[in-house]
């Protein structure tokens with residue numbers, strides 16, 4: 335089965351077992367976040383384009399749902415870039431809704447919510463998780479490296495507008511990078527904006543996998559108290575990877591490869607994400623090493639070794 339556009343299901347703290355759907359090619363994004371785990375942005379755009387992948391995406395999801403017997407709790411539009419850049423996002427969503435009653439989630443950087451078409455298409459998701467890492471110009475530029483035509487004030491207004499119009503579950507995600515967007519001023523300013531939004535949850539994350547830019551460092555446990563004090567008790571702070579293994583016996587090389595294309599993982603994280611025992615995973619990684627040679631990278635980050643599949647340069 336061709337699974338070029340889908341990966342997982344991978345366990346997620348918020349969503350349970352989530353089947354990831356890649357709506358855009360690697361790596362089309364309106365940002366080039368320094369912490370991005372996919373890698374540096376090679377195509378920084380803000381115009382929505384037709385990737386001519388809508389029919390194939392829907393057919394791959396249909397095939398997968400028809401044959402997969404493991405646990406899936408939701409389908410998530412995410413992947414190797416910014417999903418709202420796909421001009422067919424709304425059409426793909428409505429086709430996928432015909433195939434399943436599973437909740438469908440949109441993971442987005444929220445930068446295009448100033449556009450009415452993006453807001454309208456996003457209304458039909460069951461859960462929307464936009465990110466907003468900074469509302470201060472200097473930190474925003476440093477942490478997200480946005481497309482030159484994006485204006486922070488317009489992005490913020492778009493997010494606030496969407497949050498008030500949207501009827502599903504809205505979880506705001508903030509990723510804090512040490513010394514970049516975690517100052518008292520950053521957090522106080524963020525809080526003022528969040529108070530103008532209608533959100534169900536605010537989640538704080540940090541850099542937990544090898545980032546696109548080496549200067550992106552995680553905040554530390556000691557910072558938690560200060561962040562809570564400044565942002566408010568309503569925020570949830572999660573600084574670690576966690577997961578519970580759901581054993582599966584039929585995970586193949588392609589599945590591991592698709593996961594590592596989107597997300598660098600330690601041995602343990604792959605094992606938990608795909609429900610694999612250590613022996614089978616070791617064998618698959620050896621096979622991948624032979625097949626991919628230099629395109630299977632192992633990076634050291636925060637004392638751990640991360641596997642990652644990169645494209646040919």
Ligand code: SF4
Pocket residue numbers: 363364365366367369370371372375414415416443
């Ligand atoms: S983290 Fe998301 S928004 Fe930021 S560059 Fe990567 S894909 Fe784009």
